[in-house]
Amino acid sequence: MTFKSRLALSVGKSSQWFLQTFMKGGSSLPGKIALKLDPDVLNAISKDYEIIVVTGTNGKTLTTALTVNILKQQFGDVLTNTTGANMLQGIVSTFLSDKPKKGQKKFAVLEIDEASLSKVTKYLKPSAFLFTNIFRDQLDRYGEIYTTYQMIVDGAANAPDATIIANGDLPLFNSNESVNSRVFYGFNHEEDPEVVPSSNTDGLLCPRCQHILKYNMLTYSNQGKYYCSHCQFKRPELSYQVTNLNDMTNTYSEFEIDGTKQRIEVGGLYNIYNALAAAAVAKHYGVTDENIAKGLTYDQKVFGRQEVINIDGKECTLVLVKNPVGLNQVIDMINLAPQPFSLVQILNSNYADGIDVSWIWDGNYESFAEMTIPNVIAGGERSKDIALRMKVAGLENNNFKEIPELPKIIEEIKQMDTERVFILATYTAVLQLRKELASQGYIKGGM
Structure with missing residues (x-):
């Protein structure tokens, strides 16, 4: 050397x-x-x-x-x-x-x-x-x-x-x-x-x-x-x-x-x-x-990869999504879960997420319309984009809310009437959500 x-x-x-x-x-x-x-x-x-x-x-x-x-x-x-x-x-x-x-x-x-x-x-x-x-x-x-x-x-x-x-x-x-x-x-x-x-x-x-x-x-x-x-x-x-x-x-x-x-x-x-x-x-x-x-058989969930977080009794499964193929596989996985459950999608468009969010239109959100999902939240920096996509997919009537801010999303999750919640989030949205959950004491560390 x-x-x-x-x-x-x-x-x-x-x-x-x-x-x-x-x-x-x-x-x-x-x-x-x-x-x-x-x-x-x-x-x-x-x-x-x-x-x-x-x-x-x-x-x-x-x-x-x-x-x-x-x-x-x-x-x-x-x-x-x-x-x-x-x-x-x-x-x-x-x-x-x-x-x-x-x-x-x-x-x-x-x-x-x-x-x-x-x-x-x-x-x-x-x-x-x-x-x-x-x-x-x-x-x-x-x-x-x-x-x-x-x-x-x-x-x-x-x-x-x-x-x-x-x-x-x-x-x-x-x-x-x-x-x-x-x-x-x-x-x-x-x-x-x-x-x-x-x-x-x-x-x-x-x-x-x-x-x-x-x-x-x-x-x-x-x-x-x-x-x-x-x-x-x-x-x-x-x-x-x-x-x-x-x-x-x-x-x-x-x-x-x-x-x-x-x-x-x-x-x-x-x-x-x-x-x-x-x-x-x-x-x-x-x-x-x-x-x-x-x-x-390793059972330590990798952050954002089907990571389960308890938020005041709600079993929240956090899943990273970043492209249409991955999203569709996640939707197929969720369809195997016992129903009903609630759904949260948090969409950002920072450099690490990919600035172009048009990929959400190639995702099969229509499959969610066939599942029993009493509560749906569209959130994140591009909440309007993901809200429109989910409404077009037929999810508008599922007690649908558009909430850009993460602290408000967490508060809304606490009020949901299902025990299980699936949270789909892009990369920086996962980081931001985990940081907020850490500050509220639900997880240790933001990463």
């Missing part, structure tokens, strides 16, 4: 200690300071780790948490960026915080933003990349799905010896050759019925001949056992697969991976994909099925 790197490491660790001790924060600033002193500091402090990078549109945070918990069962402590600081300075701060035990194999599982991946991999060399999915998301930041895919492929190419572990059910991940070797995971849980995706689905064109893809099995969106009847393009062979779906509720799912029964303590088909992705990484590193099962 050079003198410059040692200085950056020392100053970064000192600033991190000060901020955490006296300011109760500091997830990214120490990394920013260290990078100012030595732009190559990440390369110096990460070189002794087995690094797994998780990237993609949906599911990064929970998949990262599940992967960490599984690897812990077999290898002990695993470094990860739990604060969600997934850009370059946040990754540096993550490594600054680690205190590895001597003689222990050092693993790091890092969630990295798609647009930041190529910047991070200039200085950090992972041994594996986990690609979850690519869906239309924040067009002002990422562009169309093909642009986002190119971002992560280019990022992976900076570490050509690393293996890409990719969602094989998504056509985009099999659309062209990559510098990196690839293995695939996906679903093989039923026979081959011919299925037709919705005409509003992105990514249905064959990447080789531009004809519309066909499907023998469809999970959701454009994921499944796809093939092109015009050319030879089809889903690749899967190395890791869901072989059976046994039970799905809004709070847990039971299924089989490669014939072994597994269970996760969150609901929704989309979260089975997250569990499968984490298991695929674990199997890549030789983790036993028993340890995978132990790791998947």
Whole structure:
């Protein structure tokens, strides 16, 4: 390690200690300071780790948490960026915080933003990349799905010896050759019925001949056992697969991976994909099925991912939503819950949410009109937009209220006549709501 790197490491660790001790924060600033002193500091402090990078549109945070918990069962402590600081300075701060035990194999599982991946991999060399999915998301930041895919492929190419572990059910991940070797995971849980995706689905064109893809099995969106009847393009062979779906509720799912029964303590088909992705990484590193099962039963809810918060006797489930595919999966998950329940949607349009909120019109809010929902609140900085969308969907008569302010929303939740409340919120809305709930003593900490 050079003198410059040692200085950056020392100053970064000192600033991190000060901020955490006296300011109760500091997830990214120490990394920013260290990078100012030595732009190559990440390369110096990460070189002794087995690094797994998780990237993609949906599911990064929970998949990262599940992967960490599984690897812990077999290898002990695993470094990860739990604060969600997934850009370059946040990754540096993550490594600054680690205190590895001597003689222990050092693993790091890092969630990295798609647009930041190529910047991070200039200085950090992972041994594996986990690609979850690519869906239309924040067009002002990422562009169309093909642009986002190119971002992560280019990022992976900076570490050509690393293996890409990719969602094989998504056509985009099999659309062209990559510098990196690839293995695939996906679903093989039923026979081959011919299925037709919705005409509003992105990514249905064959990447080789531009004809519309066909499907023998469809999970959701454009994921499944796809093939092109015009050319030879089809889903690749899967190395890791869901072989059976046994039970799905809004709070847990039971299924089989490669014939072994597994269970996760969150609901929704989309979260089975997250569990499968984490298991695929674990199997890549030789983790036993028993340890995978132990790791998947992890029941500490990741913030904003079906996190249950009690507000004066109301069981409130907080769920992050940020794009139409994710929203529709959340709606399907909620439909598995006992009814009646109340519904709150909080919509912001800050940079981290995506400034363009037109995506709400591609969400299937009409499904809510078929459920028993006595109380509906449209809130947040863009409350008028989400109120209009929900009214068009047929929810106007469900004791409907438009309330932009979070403290007033919380007060209204206390008065609702259902025991269960689902709160859907964009990223900054989740942060703001949790901060307000923390100030009122309903949760500890705002993050």
